[in-house]
Amino acid sequence: xxxxVSARGLTKKYGDFTAVDGIDFDIREGECFxxxxxxxxxxxxxxxxxxxxxxVTAGTLIxxxxxxxxxxxxxxxxxxxxxxxxTLDIDLTVYENMIVFARFFxxxxxxxxxxxxxxxxxxxxxxxxxxxxDQLSTGMKRRLLVARALLNKPxxxxxxxxxxxxxxxxxxxxxxxxxxxxxxxVTLILTTQYMEEAAQLCDRLVVMHQGRILKEGDPRGLxxxxxxxxxxxxxxxxxxxxxxxARLAPLACGHERVGDTLYFYCRxxxxxxxxxxxxxxxxxxxxxxxxxxxxxxxTGRSLIE
Amino acid sequence: MNLSYRIYHVFFRNLMSYxxxxxxxxxxxxxxxxxxxxxxxxxxGAYMGAFGGRPYLFFLVPGVLISSxxxxxxxxCLYGTFVKIVHEHLYDSLIATPVSAExxxxxDIAWAAFRxxxxxxxxxxVAAVMGIRPVxxxxxxxxxxxxxxxxxxxxxxxxxxxxxxxxxxxxxYYTELVITPMLFFSGVFFPLTNFPGWMKTVAQFLPLTxxxxxxxxxxxxxxxxxxxxNVAVVAGLGIAAFxxxxxxxxxxxxx
Numbered sequence: 001x002x003x004x005v006s007a008r009g010l011t012k013k014y015g016d017f018t019a020v021d022g023i024d025f026d027i028r029e030g031e032c033f034x035x036x037x038x039x040x041x042x043x044x045x046x047x048x049x050x051x052x053x054x055x056v057t058a059g060t061l062i063x064x065x066x067x068x069x070x071x072x073x074x075x076x077x078x079x080x081x082x083x084x085x086x087t088l089d090i091d092l093t094v095y096e097n098m099i100v101f102a103r104f105f106x107x108x109x110x111x112x113x114x115x116x117x118x119x120x121x122x123x124x125x126x127x128x129x130x131x132x133x134d135q136l137s138t139g140m141k142r143r144l145l146v147a148r149a150l151l152n153k154p155x156x157x158x159x160x161x162x163x164x165x166x167x168x169x170x171x172x173x174x175x176x177x178x179x180x181x182x183x184x185x186v187t188l189i190l191t192t193q194y195m196e197e198a199a200q201l202c203d204r205l206v207v208m209h210q211g212r213i214l215k216e217g218d219p220r221g222l223x224x225x226x227x228x229x230x231x232x233x234x235x236x237x238x239x240x241x242x243x244x245x246a247r248l249a250p251l252a253c254g255h256e257r258v259g260d261t262l263y264f265y266c267r268x269x270x271x272x273x274x275x276x277x278x279x280x281x282x283x284x285x286x287x288x289x290x291x292x293x294x295x296x297x298x299t300g301r302s303l304i305e
Numbered sequence: 306m307n308l309s310y311r312i313y314h315v316f317f318r319n320l321m322s323y324x325x326x327x328x329x330x331x332x333x334x335x336x337x338x339x340x341x342x343x344x345x346x347x348x349x350g351a352y353m354g355a356f357g358g359r360p361y362l363f364f365l366v367p368g369v370l371i372s373s374x375x376x377x378x379x380x381x382c383l384y385g386t387f388v389k390i391v392h393e394h395l396y397d398s399l400i401a402t403p404v405s406a407e408x409x410x411x412x413d414i415a416w417a418a419f420r421x422x423x424x425x426x427x428x429x430x431v432a433a434v435m436g437i438r439p440v441x442x443x444x445x446x447x448x449x450x451x452x453x454x455x456x457x458x459x460x461x462x463x464x465x466x467x468x469x470x471x472x473x474x475x476x477x478y479y480t481e482l483v484i485t486p487m488l489f490f491s492g493v494f495f496p497l498t499n500f501p502g503w504m505k506t507v508a509q510f511l512p513l514t515x516x517x518x519x520x521x522x523x524x525x526x527x528x529x530x531x532x533x534x535n536v537a538v539v540a541g542l543g544i545a546a547f548x549x550x551x552x553x554x555x556x557x558x559x560x
Contacts, residue, residue, distance in 0.1 A: 014560065053400050054560060073309075073403040081401040087394040091322035100321060103314045104402035152402075 004029040004156065004187050005050055009059035012045050019045040021211035022059060032178075032188035034198045034205030036291075038299050041208040043191040044084060047158050050189065051079045064155065077105065080154030084161045084191075086141050090133045094125060094144060097133070098151065105152040112151070119147040123177060139170030146177055157181060158189045163197060175200050195292040209299045219291050226297055227289040228253050230269025232276065234262045235283035247279075248272055256297070265289065265297075306551060307405040314404060315412020316419070334424040338373045339431060342366070345494055346435075356496075359525075366432045367524035368493035370448075371455055371516045373428055374421035378456040379484055381417035382463035383476045389413070390467075396558055410554040414460040414547065421456030422449065440526035447523040455516040458543035462512070464550030468557045487513045515539050 005027040012020040020042040027033040035043040048054035049061055052072040061068040063075050089097050095116065102112035120126045123143035128136060136144065142162060149157060159178065163171040178201060182188050192198050198205055199219045206213045207222075215222060223229075232252075236244065241257060249255055251272040252264040266272050273286045323330075342365065350361035357364070389395040399409045429448070432438070439445045466479045490504065491497075491513035497505055508514045515535040522532050 051401060053397075073405065076401065076403050079401075081398075083394075083397065083401070085394050085397065087398040089318070089322065089395060089398075090393055091325065096321055100314075100318045101398075101402070103317060104311070104399065104404045106311075106403070148398075 002029050003027065004064055005033075005189070006062045007046075007059065010046070010049065010056065010061055011058040012042070012049060012054065013057045018211055020049070023206075023208075023211075023213045025206055025213065025216070027187065027189060028204075029187055030182070030185050031203040032182050032190060032201050034202035035189075035191040035208055036193070036195070036198050036205055036295060037191075037208035038193060040210075041299075042211040043208055044160055046208070047160055047189060047191055050156075051081055051158050052076055077152060078155045080149035080152060080157045082142075082145050082149045082157065082159040082162045084164065086138075086145065088133045088141060088144060088148075093130050093132055094120070094136070095129045097144065098148060101148050102151050107151065115151060116147075119150055122150070123147045124173070137170075139166050139173075142166060142170065142174060143177075146174060150181070154186065156187045156189065160191050161193065162190070163192075163194065171197075195290060195295055199291045207295060207298050214298045215294070222294050223289050223291060226294045227265045228267040229289055230266045230272075231285075231287055231289050231293055232264040232266065232269055232272055233285040233287075234264070234276070234281060235260050236262060236281065244279075248275060251275060263293075265293070306548070307407045308411055308551075309405065309408055311404045311408040312412045312415055315399065315409050316415050319413070319416040330420075331423075331427065334373065334377060335427050335431065337376070338369050338424070338428045341369045341494075342431065342435070345369075360437075362432070362435065362437045363525065364496075364521070365494065366428070366437045367448075367520040368491075368517045370425050370428045370432075370524075371452065371520040372488055372491075372493050372513065373424040374452045374456050375459045375484070375487075375513060375516070377424040378417040378421035378460040379463045379480070381420045382413060382460045383467055383470075383479070384473070385417070386413050386464065386467050387470055387473065387476070390558070400558060406555045406558045407551050409558075410464060410551050411547075414457060414464060414550070417460035417463070418453055418456030421459070422452050425449075425452040439524050444523055444526050448520065451516070451519050451523055454539055454543055455520075458512060458516070458539055458546060461543065461546035461550040464554055465546060468550065468553035487511050490514075492517050512538065512542055 003026045007023060007025050009022045009024065010020060011018070011022050023046070035046055037043050045054060049056050049068060050063060052068050052075050055069055064078060066075065068075065089100065092100060098116040098119070099112060102116070107115065120129060123146055125140060125143055125147065128140060133141065146162070163174050166174070175197070178188060188201070190198070190201055202219060204216070204218050206216045208214065215226070217225070234244065241262060244262060245255060248264055252266045254265040256263045264272055269286055276284055342362070346362045346365045350365070353361045396409055400406050439448055466476065470476060490508050491511050492508065493513070497508050497514070500508065515538040518535040519532065519539060522528050
């Protein structure tokens with residue numbers, strides 16, 4: 001697969017504040033590439049630079065063969081954006097939102113009409129064609145944002161936290177649609193703080209924190225290399241740590257104390273779990289490792305503000 | 306500057322959303338100038354006798370006309386644009402498309418000038434019913450061009466204010482300290498000739514003074530050489546404000 005977006009030393013500064021601090025990454029054509037990170041990690045700033053609404057401060061950023069900032073109109077024609085905020089035109093109906101947006105891309109009216117019908121069907125909003133935006137639920141608004149992003153038949157879709165505030169049904173529908181687009185060969189660039197979303201959608205991802213990339217890989221590989229296979233959580237008072245660690249640490253590949261919980265990360269949790277059963281402790285959990293563990297291990301389990 | 310024909314796409318978007326408010330805005334645009342015409346024109350005009358051989362209303366209408374253009378286009382680019390940026394995030398979705406920030410801002414300025422034209426046109430219609438009409442069809446055509454230019458000038462000036470506005474309250478400074486005083490010191494309701502010298506000088510620095518002078522000349526078909534200065538001010542300030550307004554808004558939008 002060829003590379004469609006390539007960044008080297010990509011940097012974004014706002015005055016003295018460095019939002020993105022010299023990052024390198026390559027996004028391959030047709031894959032789903034994720035930017036994961038807590039609030040303020042620099043994910044949104046990075047994707048804003050990719051779709052040319054935020055100028056690059058330093059470094060290089062090549063999108064589909066040309067440098068960002070040279071011919072932004074041409075690059076924006078190839079890109080579809082599902083924004084984080086609901087940026088629908090509340091003065092207009094669903095259909096009017098679409099037809100006005102089609103004009104921004106110079107899509108001829110006849111073609112636009114056919115495309116809108118097709119897209120409203122794709123996101124299951126045909127019945128809402130003439131509704132006003134404030135009559136839509138949050139899930140419907142997000143689906144309309146997806147449909148709107150597809151009007152110009154983009155080769156690259158940037159979805160910036162596309163399922164924030166959605167119930168599970170609505171979230172799964174958006175995921176299905178995004179996967180469907182990927183199967184049609186569209187390159188998907190996703191930012192999210194939902195680990196399940198990243199695991200469901202991303203072929204590869206980077207974990208960002210404070211403007212830097214901490215790790216890069218595929219979801220499964222990252223879990224294996226950072227955590228192992230299993231996690232055992234023990235909620236115990238702090239003073240028992242020494243004894244527990246002395247006993248259990250040899251069976252695990254890492255451990256960590258956060259608040260009221262002691263975490264053990266293991267390649268094979270079976271032996272540790274057995275030892276734990278012998279100890280007969282209450283409040284213990286044995287579960288498979290997830291991307292969330294990787295994320296929390298890398299970015300810290302304490303609150304980031 | 307990165308301007309293109311896409312200005313029209315932005316204008317079209319505004320037109321599409323406007324059709325829902327058309328009746329209410331017609332009423333709002335009519336009420337205030339209508340009050341001026343009735344109170345000043347008919348009420349006060351009765352005591353004032355003839356102005357340059359004509360009823361007072363012939364003096365008043367071209368002045369009130371152009372100040373309603375000023376009001377409409379100013380408010381559109383203050384409150385209208387601010388809502389589109391901050392509350393509706395409309396500009397965010399615009400600049401994610403091939404529409405540039407400059408296209409988007411210029412489209413809104415064009416729209417505000419159009420709103421000014423509607424307000425002015427409504428005033429003209431009301432005045433015509435009262436028997437106060439421009440001197441000829443050509444005069445009417447010139448008036449429309451004047452309204453358009455004045456609309457672009459005040460819309461662009463308002464854009465400069467909006468580019469720095471942190472909230473709605475900020476606009477009050479501009480409307481109360483700049484726009485409203487201008488209404489009283491620009492010769493809209495009475496000639497500047499009786500003002501003391503220094504006030505006449507101050508009036509020359511108010512863009513509305515020049516807009517009113519042009520509007521009045523066009524309405525009555527009386528063109529004096531001093532008009533050249535008025536035209537130069539409106540054209541010069543209009544172009545300068547347009548360029549500066551676009552630059553400053555771009556700074557606000559593209560970060």
